[in-house]
Amino acid sequence: MKAASFDYVKPATLVETLRALARSDGQAKLMAGSQSLGPMLNLRLARPAQVVDVSRLDELRTVELIEGRVRVGASVTHAEIEDGCFELLRGHPVQEMAARIAYRSVRNRGTVGGSLAHADPAADWILAARALNALVEVRAFEQAPRLIKMQDFMLAAYTTSLAEGEVITALHLPRLSAQARWGYYKFCRKTGEFAEASCAVYFEPASATAQIVVGALDSAPVALETLASEVARGGLAVASEAAIEAALKGAIEQLDTLGRRMAGAAIARCLAQAFGVHA
Numbered sequence: 581m582k583a584a585s586f587d588y589v590k591p592a593t594l595v596e597t598l599r600a601l602a603r604s605d606g607q608a609k610l611m612a613g614s615q616s617l618g619p620m621l622n623l624r625l626a627r628p629a630q631v632v633d634v635s636r637l638d639e640l641r642t643v644e645l646i647e648g649r650v651r652v653g654a655s656v657t658h659a660e661i662e663d664g665c666f667e668l669l670r671g672h673p674v675q676e677m678a679a680r681i682a683y684r685s686v687r688n689r690g691t692v693g694g695s696l697a698h699a700d701p702a703a704d705w706i707l708a709a710r711a712l713n714a715l716v717e718v719r720a721f722e723q724a725p726r727l728i729k730m731q732d733f734m735l736a737a738y739t740t741s742l743a744e745g746e747v748i749t750a751l752h753l754p755r756l757s758a759q760a761r762w763g764y765y766k767f768c769r770k771t772g773e774f775a776e777a778s779c780a781v782y783f784e785p786a787s788a789t790a791q792i793v794v795g796a797l798d799s800a801p802v803a804l805e806t807l808a809s810e811v812a813r814g815g816l817a818v819a820s821e822a823a824i825e826a827a828l829k830g831a832i833e834q835l836d837t838l839g840r841r842m843a844g845a846a847i848a849r850c851l852a853q854a855f856g857v858h859a
């Protein structure tokens with residue numbers, strides 16, 4: 581099937597982009613890398629009157645340090661982060677995470693903002709950003725930017741709290757201290773496929789952060805807060821198989837036995853990574 585016809589515009593500035601969305605009366609759709617939107621257009625699951633291309637918008641393609649956080653422009657691609665094109669992200673946990681999204685042709689075009697907005701429950705940015713307590717920066721026409729906490733951003737599968745006419749302009753990530761512990765693990769049937777079970781963990785003594793977050797669910801990622809606090813206090817020994825199983829049972833009803841086993845193994849491997857334990 582081919583896409584239904586639509587107007588295509590490629591604004592030169594963010595203000596023009598926001599104006600185009602505001603004028604479209606909800607009939608326009610942003611396009612970044614088109615890795616998810618393209619198939620949706622072709623299958624006619626999306627039938628916008630206008631497509632507004634932000635893939636090369638300079639204002640959305642910078643990475644800078646703002647108020648101690650790394651502000652990553654929404655149209656930065658996974659491949660640019662993988663390749664270390666931005667000094668601030670070299671050695672940051674998201675560099676390795678980005679390198680394992682899909683395969684190279686998808687990473688060459690897929691963007692941070694597109695991935696967040698699409699809100700696939702198995703997506704890597706959705707999980708990593710949640711574990712890192714990242715903030716999503718959004719803008720609407722003639723309005724000041726607003727920052728949304730990741731836990732408030734994704735409401736359900738493919739559903740976010742973005743309002744009509746809002747554009748994701750950036751993702752704000754923490755810089756990790758030397759004491760920070762990070763782990764990321766996903767089960768995929770083969771390279772390039774979305775995860776079937778995934779987990780990200782982040783412990784940052786400097787900000788008393790303790791996060792164990794499970795992804796690839798039917799919903800937004802789920803944080804296992806109690807287990808994370810216990811591990812932050814008691815170390816890896818606290819996270820026995822039984823403790824992980826109990827935490828999963830208590831927090832995530834949707835998992836069947838196999839799903840719980842896979843999520844449990846992802847958590848255990850993630851924690852082992854974070855605490856430098858190699859099997």
Ligand SMILES: Cc1cc2nc3c(=O)[nH]c(=O)nc-3n(C[C@H](O)[C@H](O)[C@H](O)COP(=O)(O)OP(=O)(O)OC[C@H]3O[C@@H](n4cnc5c(N)ncnc54)[C@H](O)[C@@H]3O)c2cc1C
Pocket residue numbers: 609610611612613614615616617618634654655680681682683686689690691692693694695697698702703704705746747748749772773774775
């Ligand atoms: C074969 C394949 C395998 C994949 N495997 C994985 C995987 O393993 N892990 C993973 O995480 N991802 C995976 N992806 C998804 C991919 O990584 C892209 O990130 C994702 O498709 C969306 O990014 P995009 O830039 O292409 O956005 P687009 O497809 O252009 O847009 C997606 C949605 O976001 C909206 N949008 C785009 N930019 C903005 C913005 N700045 N503000 C607001 N809304 C915006 C669009 O309107 C659209 O609704 C895979 C994709 C494919 C095709």
